[in-house]
Amino acid sequence: MQAGVVVFPGSNCDRDVAVALEQSMGRPPVMIWHKHGDFEPVDLIVLPGGFSYGDYLRCGAMAAHASAMKEVARRAEKGVPVLGICNGFQILTETGLLPGALMRNAELKFVCRDVALRVENTQTLFTSRYSAEQVIRIPVAHHDGCYFADRNTHARLEGDGQVAFRYVDDGGMPTESANPNGSLANIAGVFNAEKTVLGLMPHPERLADPAVGGEDGRPLFDGLVEALAR
Amino acid sequence: MAAVFKIESHNHPSFIEPYQGAATGVGGILRDVFTMGARPVMNLNALRFGAPEHPKTRHLVAGVVAGIGGYGNCVGIPTVAGEVNFHAAYNGNILVNAMTVGVAPADRIFYAKAVGTGNPEVYVGSKTGRDGIHGATMASAEFGDDSEEKRPTVQVGDPFTEKLLIEACLELMATDTIVAIQDMGAAGLTSSSFEMASKGGMGVELDLDRVPMREEGMTPYEIMLSESQERMLIVLKPGVEDIAQAIFEKWDLDFAVIGQLTDTGRMVLRLHGEAVADLPIDPLAEAAPEYDRPWEATPSPAAIEDYGAESAGPPCETLLRLLGMPDLASRRWVWEQYDHMVMADTVVRPGGDAGVVRLHGSERALAATTDCTPRYCLADPRMGGMQAVAESWRNLTAVGARPLAVTNNMNFGNPEKPEIMGQFVGCIEGMREACLILGYPVVSGNVSLYNETDGRAILPTPVIGGIGLIDDVSRVAHIGFADDDEAIVLIGETRGHLGQSIYLREVAGREEGKPPPVDLAIEKRNGDFVRALIQDGAASACHDISDGGFLVAVAEMALAGHRGCEIELPPEQEPLDAWLFGEDQARYLVTTAALSSVLGAAAKAGVPANVVGRTGGNALKLSSGQSISLAKLRAAHEGWLPRYMATPAKSPEGQAAD
Numbered sequence: 001m002q003a004g005v006v007v008f009p010g011s012n013c014d015r016d017v018a019v020a021l022e023q024s025m026g027r028p029p030v031m032i033w034h035k036h037g038d039f040e041p042v043d044l045i046v047l048p049g050g051f052s053y054g055d056y057l058r059c060g061a062m063a064a065h066a067s068a069m070k071e072v073a074r075r076a077e078k079g080v081p082v083l084g085i086c087n088g089f090q091i092l093t094e095t096g097l098l099p100g101a102l103m104r105n106a107e108l109k110f111v112c113r114d115v116a117l118r119v120e121n122t123q124t125l126f127t128s129r130y131s132a133e134q135v136i137r138i139p140v141a142h143h144d145g146c147y148f149a150d151r152n153t154h155a156r157l158e159g160d161g162q163v164a165f166r167y168v169d170d171g172g173m174p175t176e177s178a179n180p181n182g183s184l185a186n187i188a189g190v191f192n193a194e195k196t197v198l199g200l201m202p203h204p205e206r207l208a209d210p211a212v213g214g215e216d217g218r219p220l221f222d223g224l225v226e227a228l229a230r
Numbered sequence: 231m232a233a234v235f236k237i238e239s240h241n242h243p244s245f246i247e248p249y250q251g252a253a254t255g256v257g258g259i260l261r262d263v264f265t266m267g268a269r270p271v272m273n274l275n276a277l278r279f280g281a282p283e284h285p286k287t288r289h290l291v292a293g294v295v296a297g298i299g300g301y302g303n304c305v306g307i308p309t310v311a312g313e314v315n316f317h318a319a320y321n322g323n324i325l326v327n328a329m330t331v332g333v334a335p336a337d338r339i340f341y342a343k344a345v346g347t348g349n350p351e352v353y354v355g356s357k358t359g360r361d362g363i364h365g366a367t368m369a370s371a372e373f374g375d376d377s378e379e380k381r382p383t384v385q386v387g388d389p390f391t392e393k394l395l396i397e398a399c400l401e402l403m404a405t406d407t408i409v410a411i412q413d414m415g416a417a418g419l420t421s422s423s424f425e426m427a428s429k430g431g432m433g434v435e436l437d438l439d440r441v442p443m444r445e446e447g448m449t450p451y452e453i454m455l456s457e458s459q460e461r462m463l464i465v466l467k468p469g470v471e472d473i474a475q476a477i478f479e480k481w482d483l484d485f486a487v488i489g490q491l492t493d494t495g496r497m498v499l500r501l502h503g504e505a506v507a508d509l510p511i512d513p514l515a516e517a518a519p520e521y522d523r524p525w526e527a528t529p530s531p532a533a534i535e536d537y538g539a540e541s542a543g544p545p546c547e548t549l550l551r552l553l554g555m556p557d558l559a560s561r562r563w564v565w566e567q568y569d570h571m572v573m574a575d576t577v578v579r580p581g582g583d584a585g586v587v588r589l590h591g592s593e594r595a596l597a598a599t600t601d602c603t604p605r606y607c608l609a610d611p612r613m614g615g616m617q618a619v620a621e622s623w624r625n626l627t628a629v630g631a632r633p634l635a636v637t638n639n640m641n642f643g644n645p646e647k648p649e650i651m652g653q654f655v656g657c658i659e660g661m662r663e664a665c666l667i668l669g670y671p672v673v674s675g676n677v678s679l680y681n682e683t684d685g686r687a688i689l690p691t692p693v694i695g696g697i698g699l700i701d702d703v704s705r706v707a708h709i710g711f712a713d714d715d716e717a718i719v720l721i722g723e724t725r726g727h728l729g730q731s732i733y734l735r736e737v738a739g740r741e742e743g744k745p746p747p748v749d750l751a752i753e754k755r756n757g758d759f760v761r762a763l764i765q766d767g768a769a770s771a772c773h774d775i776s777d778g779g780f781l782v783a784v785a786e787m788a789l790a791g792h793r794g795c796e797i798e799l800p801p802e803q804e805p806l807d808a809w810l811f812g813e814d815q816a817r818y819l820v821t822t823a824a825l826s827s828v829l830g831a832a833a834k835a836g837v838p839a840n841v842v843g844r845t846g847g848n849a850l851k852l853s854s855g856q857s858i859s860l861a862k863l864r865a866a867h868e869g870w871l872p873r874y875m876a877t878p879a880k881s882p883e884g885q886a887a888d
Contacts, residue, residue, distance in 0.1 A: 009397075009481060010390050012306025016574040049572075051304045054390030110299045110567045141303070141569045206574045211588065211703055213577070 001228045003029040004042035006068050008087075013049035013205065017085065020205035021046065024221035037067035043228045044081050045072050047088025049141070049203060059102065059144045060090035069095055081125055081228065082197045086142055089189070089199030098190055098199045099157065100149035105142070106182025112141040114214075115180055115202060117165040117188050118172055124195040125227045127164065129219035135172045136216035138207045140180055140188075145201040147183035147190070157190055164189035164198055231589070232336040233596060234268035237276070237329035237639040237695040239678035242369040243384045244326040248293025253301040253387040255328040257459055260305060261413035264396050265462065267340040267403045268332030271573065272587045273302045275312040275328050276600040276639065276693040280321030282556050282874055287316070290324055291564075292875065297387075298328070299567040304389035305396070308576050309568035310585025313600055316556040322373060322683025327639040327676075329695040331598050333589060340403060342412035344426040344434075344465045344491055349409055351423070351434060351489040352471070354478050355395050355461035357444035358419070361385050362457025366416035372644060373683040391460040391483070398481040399462060405477075407470040414461040420454045422463040424497060428515030433494035438501045442484040450499055450506045465491060525651035531609045534729045534743035542737045542807050546850070546858040549781050552811070554866030555736055556874075558778050563871040581790065582709045583628040583774055586700065595700040597631035603777070604689035606745035609730050611656025615692055616748045618657075619664035620815060622696035624774040627757040628818060630707045630764035631698030636665065638675040638694050643687025645679050653690040661692060667750040670696070707764045707772035707820075710791030714846040716770055717825040718795060722756050722817030723838045724780065726808030732778050733811035746813045753816040759837045760818045768824050768831075775817040781810040783819050784843070785850055785863055794847035794860055821845055 003021050007014045014031065021029045029046070032039045052063035063069060069091065076082050076097050084092040092098040105111055114137050119130040130136065149157060157163050165188040169178040174186035181201070189200025204217030240255025256273060263270050275298055280287045291314075302309045307330070344351075362385035402408065410430065414422045419441070427434045438453050448456075466474055471487060478485035492498075499507040542548050552558050565580035577595055578586035584599035601622040607614025619636065626633045638661065643650040665672055681688040700706055728734050729743025763769040771791065775783045781797075788794055803809040822828045825841065832839030851857040 009394055010304065012304075012393065012572055013574075016572070019574060050306060051390055051393070054304070054388070056390070109296070110303055110569070112303075112569045112571060113566050139571050141571060143303075203571070206571050209574070211577065212571075212574060213579075 001025060001043045001225055003044040003046060004032045004039060005029050005046045005048055006032045006034060006072065008034045008050065008052035008063055008066065010052050010054055011048045011050035013085065013203065017046055017048045017205040020208040020217065020221050023208065024218065024225045032068055034066045034068045037071050039068065039071065044083065044224060045075060047082065047084040047091050049086030049088060052087055052091065060087060060094040063091045064094035073097060076197055079196055083126065084199040085203055085205065086201055089201055090144065092197060092199040097197050098192055099153045100147055100190065102144050103146040103148055104144050105146050110143040111180050112139065113180065114139045116168050116170060116178065117202060118168040120163045120166055121161045124191060125224060126198045126220055127223065128227060129223035133172065135168060137214060138202045138204050138217045140202045142201055145181040145183065147187045149184060154184060160193060162191045162193065163187055164191050165200055165202070232334050232339060233331060233634065233697055234263050234266045234334055235329065235331040235637055235695065235697055236262050236674040237327050237600070237637045237693060238262065238676040239639055239641060240326045240328065241324060241641065241678055241681060242373070243365065244294055245290065245324050247384040248290045249297040249300065250384050250386050252294040252297030252326050254385045254459055255326050256298055256301040257387045257389065257392050258415050259328045259330045260307065260392060261415070263330040263332040264399055265340065265411050265413050266334060267338050268334035269400060270307045270330050270332040271596065272331045272585060272598060273307050273309040273329065274585065274598055274600050274695060275309070276325065276602065277312065277314045278320045278325035278691060279316050280324065281318040282316050284321045288875060294326055295564050295567050301387055301389045303569040305393045306572050308570045308572050308587065310570050310576055310587060311580055311599055314561050314564055317604070317689060319689045322686065323681045323688050325641050325688065325691055327641070327693050329600060329637065331596060331697055338403070340408060340411050342410050342426050342429055344410045344430040344432050346409055347491055347493045349468055349491045350466050350471060350487045351436065351491065352464045352466055352474065353441060353461065353486045353488045354464060355483055356388060356391050356458055357442040357484055358453060358456045358461070359444045359458045360448065360452055360456060363452060363455050365457040370680055372680045385457045385459050387459050394481040394483055395460055395462065398478050398483055401477050402474055405473055407466055407474055409465040409467055411462060411464045414463055416457065418455055418457045419463070424511055424515045426463065426465065427491070427497065427511050431495065433492035433496045433511060434489055435492055435498045435500070436489035438499055440486050440488045442486050450501050523645055523651045524648050525655050526648040527652050528611050528649070528656055531744050534734070544856055545781065545807065545810050545852060546856045548737060548807065548811065549785055550858060550863060550866050552732065552736060552778050552782055553785055553863055554870045556870065557732060558782060559870035560868045561871065562868060563875060577703055577706055578629055578708060583625040584631065586629055586706055588703050593703050595703045595706065597626050597629050597698040597700060598696065599625040600693055600695045601625060602691050602693040604691045605730050605741060607653065607657055607690040607692065609743070609745050611653045611690055612660035613745050613748060614690065615657035615660025616664040616750070617745060617815065618692055618694045619661050619668065619670065620748050620750065620753050621776055622694040623668050623670055624757055626696055626698035627761045628707065628772045628774045630705055630761060631700045632761065633668065633670050633696055633698040635671045635673045636694050636696045638672060638692055640675065640677045641681055641688060641691040641693065642679055643682045650687055657690055657692045664750055668754055705765055705767060707769055709773040709787055710771055711787050711793045711795065711821055711845045712770040712791060713823065714793060716821040716823050716845045717841050718843040718845060719820050719822060719828055720780065720817065720840050720842045721760055721820060721837060723814065724809055724812065724817065725814050726812040727814045728808050728812050731811065731813045733807065746815050748815050755835070756816045756818065756837055759832065759835045760820060763820060763828060768822055768828055769820040770823060771821045773819050775819060776813065779811040779813050787819060788850055788860055789864055789867060793845055794849045794851070795843050795845045796851045797843040798853045
């Protein structure tokens with residue numbers, strides 16, 4: 001299996017996710033420069049966290065028009081799995097590959113802390129290594145992670161198993177105090193209808209190594225490798 | 231591998247325009263580090279604000295914290311440690327000191343010494359505008375009533391461009407093309423070009439028409455003094471311009487050859503083909519005059535005889551009060567706004583004694599901390615300077631690191647006043663003694679003077695930024711109690727020194743007395759012992775004892791570890807509060823499951839070590855029968871800062887301001 005990580009000039013979690021992918025895949029992923037619209041075939045495309053082009057405009061709005069992203073959209077249409085983390089999630093909503101939008105955090109401040117997430121759907125490429133309703137701990141680090149979708153879209157997400165992760169308390173309940181950014185229905189990550197595209201605000205790559213305090217993020221990468229191994 | 235690190239102040243700009251002032255402070259120190267060829271791996275800071283009740287304090291805290299976060303988070307360097315304190319002496323003059331630690335191959339360090347007649351001078355980064363002109367002179371003057379009018383002298387940061395600049399410069403450094411490189415910091419193109427040329431004994435000719443500009447009609451004076459951010463000046467080897475240009479174009483940054491080195495020792499500036507300046511270089515840089523200012527030694531303060539402890543009340547109530555006061559309350563509200571985990575190597579996060587970041591791809595890690603206790607420095611500059619160094623050394627030791635070296639940020643008032651100059655001299659003497667005995671060299675630093683508003687000086691604040699090395703990242707100590715039913719061991723001697731303590735100030739309302747004495751030999755003996763315990767895996771948790779004393783340190787360990795403890799009070803300690811809240815130096819708390827070997831080793835090393843309690847439960851219990859729940863302590867400790875920041879500021883007339 002081979003994965004590609006799209007590198008925007010302001011990406012700053014590209015190395016982090018490459019390390020986590022290499023740990024699970026046994027070889028380093030291909031790094032894809034944002035100006036390259038034509039990159040080699042890969043089994044998984046990852047959009048890393050960071051500030052793509054500075055994000056002084058709406059986060060991810062400019063990145064959605066990058067040469068590499070036009071190709072990512074074409075491949076996603078063909079069913080190549082795409083994982084967007086943090087800024088990558090913002091870019092996926094800006095390109096329309098995922099529904100909804102990410103707005104400024106409800107408290108209007110950047111927030112970096114561990115959060116508890118409940119895995120809402122384990123029948124996907126991305127989440128097969130987790131058990132149903134498992135509560136995992138990985139960090140968020142963002143200023144614009146308040147997920148919003150209109151009423152019909154939200155109903156469809158809930159009905160079709162497109163909610164991937166929800167912010168919950170230690171008991172697994174999606175309470176208001178467990179929600180770090182004001183997201184609709186405590187939504188932390190969503191799938192597209194086909195479950196081939198996942199976007200999430202929390203960073204699984206940051207806790208995939210016990211030496212830095214946890215590895216609840218690792219099964220996401222291990223599961224992808226297992227599902228996509230050729 | 232070499233660690234490259236420095237701390238620098240951005241005090242005055244941050245008071246005038248807190249977000250941009252603090253943000254560009256972070257940007258400036260990052261450039262100082264990567265200009266030497268080091269990839270930055272962590273940021274720290276040391277912040278001092280005015281009294282919480284001062285009407286400007288909230289606005290300044292909110293802006294400075296958001297600015298530090300806004301810059302560091304975007305650039306993608308984790309902010310892992312720091313300190314935040316409040317005191318009325320900073321009401322009109324806050325301190326924002328930013329520190330960056332980077333790592334570089336030891337044989338690939340880049341310097342700012344320009345050599346080689348005919349070598350091209352290259353400008354890279356952002357375009358030059360009219361922002362920040364006279365920023366350096368503003369930052370070095372006392373504040374008065376007109377400080378608000380100085381807002382246009384504050385620069386505006388662009389962390390995205392900084393990120394590009396870091397990547398492009400490090401990419402260029404991997405090629406064999408650079409002779410010298412320096413960032414354009416205070417006084418912009420003037421200081422960078424003069425300093426680089428002076429270091430190499432060269433002259434320079436600059437063609438100002440070629441400087442990338444974002445505004446039309448800029449005068450030579452404006453071009454040379456602009457402090458537009460995210461710009462670097464590089465002297466290249468001859469004939470490699472194309473290689474360098476391709477790298478900067480890849481990163482969409484400006485690149486322009488703006489001049490060349492000469493052998494004249496003079497700076498010649500041309501605009502539209504005409505020479506607009508022709509000056510000797512050395513008198514403005516390396517050969518600048520040195521001051522030898524008169525100074526007066528700070529008189530030794532009287533020791534406190536009567537501590538006023540009888541008025542304090544039960545120890546658990548005093549503890550609750552101390553943990554919820556501005557200088558001891560949790561800083562979570564601050565550091566959750568900093569991305570402290572980007573780069574995925576953060577081993578010890580903020581809230582402990584020191585931040586720890588693993589060296590990427592290795593089992594080793596760097597620890598770093600910023601420290602200063604200004605109230606000690608005011609009372610006794612020499613002892614205060616010594617204590618700042620010792621506390622930094624202790625904080626590194628408490629995570630298991632071997633202290634390597636320090637940088638320092640000397641924040642003082644107007645040095646033309648002999649008593650202020652005396653503080654400066656005294657602090658340096660104390661720092662020097664401590665660094666010598668602890669084997670803890672000073673490798674860099676920054677001086678910020680004239681921190682006065684309307685003639686009132688700040689507390690003398692020589693901030694120490696220390697770094698240390700951990701050889702085995704699996705043997706790092708955290709501050710939280712790690713397990714139930716472990717022994718809590720107090721390392722070091724407790725005499726109950728309350729002079730200049732937080733307790734004395736908060737409970738008795740007195741900022742008096744002598745600071746706790748620092749005995750550097752004991753400091754070294756106790757610290758070396760504790761570090762060995764951690765490295766041997768004998769200590770399951772460790773915390774140094776500083777502000778607030780023993781019981782505050784115990785409570786911090788309990789809160790961080792989410793488990794309580796039972797504390798055995800010593801018999802016949804009078805007054806008990808002095809034992810519980812005194813700030814005697816060279817002390818640590820460790821927890822251990824291997825008590826007998828710890829006590830045996832301590833006896834052998836001649837280090838005082840006493841069992842003071844056991845971990846477990848969900849309350850902090852004293853052998854006197856008193857007890858307080860962790861939930862109550864946590865509410866006080868975590869509650870103060872968020873509650874304070876959410877409360878509208880009172881205007882001087884007592885009305886809520888908008």
